[in-house]
Amino acid sequence: xxxxxxxxxxxxxxRGTSLTIxxxxxxxxxxxxxxxxxxxxxxTLIATANQGSEATYESGFVIDKFPISRPNLTFSTLTVxxxxxxxxxxxxxxxxxxSSYNEQFFGPGTRLTVL
Amino acid sequence: RKEVEQDPGPFNVPEGATVxxxxxxxxxxxxxxxxxxxxxxxxxxxLMSVYSSGNEDGRFTAQLNRASQYISLLIRxxxxxxxxxxxxxxxxxxxxxxxxxxxxxxxxxxxxA
Numbered sequence: 001x002x003x004x005x006x007x008x009x010x011x012x013x014x015r016g017t018s019l020t021i022x023x024x025x026x027x028x029x030x031x032x033x034x035x036x037x038x039x040x041x042x043x044t045l046i047a048t049a050n051q052g053s054e055a056t057y058e059s060g061f062v063i064d065k066f067p068i069s070r071p072n073l074t075f076s077t078l079t080v081x082x083x084x085x086x087x088x089x090x091x092x093x094x095x096x097x098x099s100s101y102n103e104q105f106f107g108p109g110t111r112l113t114v115l
Numbered sequence: 116r117k118e119v120e121q122d123p124g125p126f127n128v129p130e131g132a133t134v135x136x137x138x139x140x141x142x143x144x145x146x147x148x149x150x151x152x153x154x155x156x157x158x159x160x161x162l163m164s165v166y167s168s169g170n171e172d173g174r175f176t177a178q179l180n181r182a183s184q185y186i187s188l189l190i191r192x193x194x195x196x197x198x199x200x201x202x203x204x205x206x207x208x209x210x211x212x213x214x215x216x217x218x219x220x221x222x223x224x225x226x227x228a
Contacts, residue, residue: 043159045215103149106158
């Protein structure tokens with residue numbers, strides 16, 4: 001599988017600010033996804049990052065709050081805008097490996113704390 | 116009904132024990148199934164895909180029952196290093212991986228010396 005990395009690994013932010021998380025894969029991948037994992041919970045999909053078009057958001061998530069970029073086949077960003085303490089979570093990107101049994105592989109996550 | 120349901124545990128078992136986790140899914144059209152493992156404060160990592168005929172990887176055996184919409188994971192000869200949360204994961208939209216996965220809440224396993 002390709003190597004997938006995220007930056008930053010963690011951050012502590014003030015209410016009302018925004019944070020952009022970067023996700024880099026070391027080879028071209030078709031699809032990238034952004035998930036959120038709140039404390040003690042499982043993963044919830046935020047959106048699918050589509051290369052060359054707008055991201056596809058899941059119910060409960062909107063572009064104004066979570067703008068996503070996918071400028072090429074190896075990179076994506078997720079911005080958490082106008083943060084509140086409820087946004088404190090781990091944010092994970094993943095990619096789909098077309099050559100295998102449709103598995104998805106995850107980045108190491110970004111642990112966000114909003115004060 | 117939730118899309119993927121698991122017993123959250125925790126399962127506390129001694130080293131060497133055999134332990135089984137179960138999972139049910141609601142979408143009968145789902146085609147691909149996985150078990151992921153997540154260690155504390157780490158990202159989920161693929162443990163194994165679940166094939167229709169069932170499959171085994173060392174001490175781990177996965178089974179799928181489509182009629183009952185049920186997936187299982189059996190761990191034999193448990194090791195301390197098996198302590199983690201095991202996530203049952205379903206792709207509800209068919210064989211294409213180009214769709215997001217649906218995660219269960221996970222079953223927590225602690226293997227005790």
